[in-house]
Amino acid sequence: MTKLLHLIGAALLLFIAPALKAAAPPAFVIAGETIAPGTRTDLRIPVPEGSDPATFIPVSVIHGAKPGRVLAVVAGVHGFEFASIIAAERLAERIDPTRLAGTLVLVRVANINGFEGRSPNVNPVDRKNLNRVFPGDPQGTQTQRIADLIAREVVARSDFLMDVHSGDGAEFLDAFIGVYGGPLATDFPLALKVAQGFGFPNIVRYAMETQAQIDSGRSLNRQGVAMGKPTILIEIGQNGSREESHVAAIVAGVENALAILGMSDATPAAPAAPARLFDGTTSVAAHHAGIYHPADPRPRPLAKGELIGVIRDYTGKEVERLISPVDGYALYGITGPPVEPGDGVVTIALPVETF
Numbered sequence: 001m002t003k004l005l006h007l008i009g010a011a012l013l014l015f016i017a018p019a020l021k022a023a024a025p026p027a028f029v030i031a032g033e034t035i036a037p038g039t040r041t042d043l044r045i046p047v048p049e050g051s052d053p054a055t056f057i058p059v060s061v062i063h064g065a066k067p068g069r070v071l072a073v074v075a076g077v078h079g080f081e082f083a084s085i086i087a088a089e090r091l092a093e094r095i096d097p098t099r100l101a102g103t104l105v106l107v108r109v110a111n112i113n114g115f116e117g118r119s120p121n122v123n124p125v126d127r128k129n130l131n132r133v134f135p136g137d138p139q140g141t142q143t144q145r146i147a148d149l150i151a152r153e154v155v156a157r158s159d160f161l162m163d164v165h166s167g168d169g170a171e172f173l174d175a176f177i178g179v180y181g182g183p184l185a186t187d188f189p190l191a192l193k194v195a196q197g198f199g200f201p202n203i204v205r206y207a208m209e210t211q212a213q214i215d216s217g218r219s220l221n222r223q224g225v226a227m228g229k230p231t232i233l234i235e236i237g238q239n240g241s242r243e244e245s246h247v248a249a250i251v252a253g254v255e256n257a258l259a260i261l262g263m264s265d266a267t268p269a270a271p272a273a274p275a276r277l278f279d280g281t282t283s284v285a286a287h288h289a290g291i292y293h294p295a296d297p298r299p300r301p302l303a304k305g306e307l308i309g310v311i312r313d314y315t316g317k318e319v320e321r322l323i324s325p326v327d328g329y330a331l332y333g334i335t336g337p338p339v340e341p342g343d344g345v346v347t348i349a350l351p352v353e354t355f
């Protein structure tokens with residue numbers, strides 16, 4: 001009998017031991033660095049020299065003691081959008097790797113030269129917009145090399161992507177979350193759940209219907225879609241602001257996302273109020289350079305036919321009147337005064353009752 005019990009015990013151990021072993025995840029490997037479970041590592045992904053100087057991408061990896069999803073949060077794709085960068089710094093301090101299930105990959109500042117150069121929209125080194133050059137090119141200019149490394153080292157290793165922005169320099173913006181849906185996006189229901197968890201006043205669904213939508217001037221969020229990752233775009237703050245309430249809103253939203261994604265043991269918080277829902281946006285572009293005078297440079301409802309603003313040339317003569325082509329909500333736009341042909345002066349979100 002005793003012998004039989006021993007045999008049963010040994011057999012049970014054979015089953016239990018591998019299960020115990022599986023409880024600790026393997027090390028996380030990124031950019032040649034190996035990160036042990038239950039630890040945080042701050043590293044720099046080196047961007048080698050090309051036709052222009054080398055640079056780096058500062059990343060913090062919080063690799064949980066328990067297995068789970070990999071959430072990538074990318075801040076500072078636009079270096080003048082400061083709330084995201086301060087929120088990433090705060091998240092790195094707040095998230096405890098010993099209690100985390102899964103891995104949080106925080107890109108603290110995607111575009112270091114844009115940040116240090118206080119440059120809206122573009123990287124001053126090559127004048128390219130990092131949010132238009134994905135998937136990047138290892139043989140390209142600095143912005144293209146950064147995009148290539150973020151795509152391969154960060155997006156490819158993630159299970160869920162968050163791309164964090166603000167209104168840029170001389171832009172107004174109402175806080176919103178963009179969620180990628182449609183036939184070419186992955187797991188819209190999960191992305192929507194995470195989006196709602198931010199409790200922002202506006203949610204925009206971007207339907208990915210054609211490959212051309214994903215490919216033309218590909219942004220980081222569309223790179224996430226292209227790689228099959230559920231993806232959201234987080235937008236809060238404007239015009240170089242670093243307001244505490246905006247930073248706190250990003251931090252709270254990411255922490256709630258960890259709960260929704262099963263990466264923390266916190267109970268997901270329900271949003272305080274339902275968001276306004278929009279299905280896509282329409283952008284109104286300028287055709288002239290000059291001095292832009294918006295009718296009202298704030299987020300607001302816009303009626304079809306309503307005046308958005310006028311552009312004057314440098315003699316003060318009006319050269320263009322911009323009129324809303326639709327009924328919708330002016331979600332973000334430029335405050336001016338500088339304007340160039342092709343600039344989107346306002347992006348109008350198209351309201352819907354439900355998705």
Ligand SMILES: [Zn+2]
Nearest residue numbers: 078081165166
């Ligand atoms: Zn941006």
